[in-house]
Amino acid sequence: MINFPAQALREQFPALRHAGNSVFFDNAAGAQVPQVVLDAVNGHLIGHNVQRGGRYSQSVSVDATIARSRASVAAFINARRPEEIAFGMNATSFIRLISLAVGQTLGKRNEIVVTDLDHEANIATWLVLEKMGAKFVWWKIRPDGCLHTDDLQPLLSARTRLLACTLASNALGSIVDVRGAADLAHAVGAEIFLDSVHYGPHGSIDVQAFDCDYLVCSGYKIFAPHMGFLWGRYELLQALPTFREDFIPDEPPGKIEAGTFIYENVAGMDAAVNYLAQLGRTLRGKAGAPDAQSLHDDARTALNAIRAYERGLSLDLLAMLKDNKAQIYGIDAEARISERVPTVCFNIPGVLPQDVTEAAARADIGIRDGHMYSPRLMQRLGLSKETGAVRVSLVHYNTAAEIQRLAAVLAGLKRR
Numbered sequence: 001m002i003n004f005p006a007q008a009l010r011e012q013f014p015a016l017r018h019a020g021n022s023v024f025f026d027n028a029a030g031a032q033v034p035q036v037v038l039d040a041v042n043g044h045l046i047g048h049n050v051q052r053g054g055r056y057s058q059s060v061s062v063d064a065t066i067a068r069s070r071a072s073v074a075a076f077i078n079a080r081r082p083e084e085i086a087f088g089m090n091a092t093s094f095i096r097l098i099s100l101a102v103g104q105t106l107g108k109r110n111e112i113v114v115t116d117l118d119h120e121a122n123i124a125t126w127l128v129l130e131k132m133g134a135k136f137v138w139w140k141i142r143p144d145g146c147l148h149t150d151d152l153q154p155l156l157s158a159r160t161r162l163l164a165c166t167l168a169s170n171a172l173g174s175i176v177d178v179r180g181a182a183d184l185a186h187a188v189g190a191e192i193f194l195d196s197v198h199y200g201p202h203g204s205i206d207v208q209a210f211d212c213d214y215l216v217c218s219g220y221k222i223f224a225p226h227m228g229f230l231w232g233r234y235e236l237l238q239a240l241p242t243f244r245e246d247f248i249p250d251e252p253p254g255k256i257e258a259g260t261f262i263y264e265n266v267a268g269m270d271a272a273v274n275y276l277a278q279l280g281r282t283l284r285g286k287a288g289a290p291d292a293q294s295l296h297d298d299a300r301t302a303l304n305a306i307r308a309y310e311r312g313l314s315l316d317l318l319a320m321l322k323d324n325k326a327q328i329y330g331i332d333a334e335a336r337i338s339e340r341v342p343t344v345c346f347n348i349p350g351v352l353p354q355d356v357t358e359a360a361a362r363a364d365i366g367i368r369d370g371h372m373y374s375p376r377l378m379q380r381l382g383l384s385k386e387t388g389a390v391r392v393s394l395v396h397y398n399t400a401a402e403i404q405r406l407a408a409v410l411a412g413l414k415r416r
């Protein structure tokens with residue numbers, strides 16, 4: 001394991017202390033938040049829990065909080081301008097919002113490429129466009145559980161309107177070469193919509209390096225409270241027919257943020273970005289709090305260190321699962337470990353997935369069984385969507401010692 005301050009970071013997460021002996025291994029469904037995020041949410045609710053847009057001090061503070069968070073998130077993902085960031089409820093509703101708008105712009109370019117690796121939120125939301133004339137083309141995984149850009153190329157043509165794909169699988173943990181996919185999509189004049197929800201806690205997001213057109217993320221997967229954000233190229237957001245009621249501004253981000261969203265959680269999102277940036281500064285030996293200029297680089301340093309630490313966790317987890325004769329879905333070879341995040345789906349032969357997770361729950365370990373909202377992928381893997389698989393999903397506050405606690409549970413399972 002590399003020298004990563006996992007223990008010191010754990011201490012920054014009150015929920016880990018509060019939960020005592022519990023092990024949080026279901027992070028793909030939502031991560032815990034550090035103290036600075038709690039402070040930001042509390043500070044917002046105590047100091048200025050009012051509506052934005054007023055002239056009195058508390059309301060002015062709400063506007064300032066939203067503007068600060070928008071600027072932080074923009075810097076975090078290397079957006080060209082803060083107005084490219086929209087805040088809202090979650091990733092799914094943003095994907096649907098964009099799909100509804102894209103559906104109104106289909107002409108001769110009416111093909112949408114979706115994948116069989118994605119979360120259903122980035123598949124079904126596009127498939128509903130069939131009634132608006134969309135046709136669908138499937139970019140499918142190979143037996144290694146990965147999407148290969150060589151397979152994408154023949155699927156694209158002058159008819160392709162958009163490719164919707166994930167940065168990393170919430171079930172198999174495989175990482176997608178999204179820059180390669182973006183280049184191929186752009187070469188035929190199509191756009192690319194990225195789902196960064198699962199990748200967010202594991203690696204640096206850089207919309208300019210990815211050269212994508214839209215990207216969605218959920219705050220609650222990256223150490224912020226329950227909320228989501230959307231990024232889009234400014235000109236594309238400007239052109240899309242999204243909300244167009246008189247009382248809603250006709251410019252991004254207002255035209256994408258209808259009504260009130262959860263301001264305290266937006267304050268928490270800003271704090272979560274700063275938590276990562278502060279970690280990066282500490283790792284680089286830099287003094288002082290994160291500033292706007294260096295925020296992206298600081299956060300990237302943190303996430304690169306997190307990725308390196310998590311590679312060690314992935315190796316430990318996979319070795320432990322192999323010791324327990326688990327059937328692992330997706331990448332399990334050490335040589336390819338950098339192509340995955342520490343999210344692993346598996347089954348134990350002769351044991352129902354729910355019996356594995358119930359045994360883990362009795363040992364105070366939170367893991368999940370089922371289809372992981374990727375029922376098509378489960379089918380592709382030859383699994384029933386009713387029972388599916390067991391998923392362990394780790395983040396940087398997890399440890400090798402916790403993996404050993406799960407090892408004891410798996411070793412004690414009664415197999416048929």
Ligand SMILES: Cc1ncc(COP(=O)(O)O)c(C=O)c1O
Pocket residue numbers: 028029089090091092093119121122166168169170195197198217218227228
């Ligand atoms: C890869 C992926 N995409 C989309 C979603 C949906 O996100 P949200 O709950 O913010 O709508 C999830 C949720 O687990 C996910 O893992």
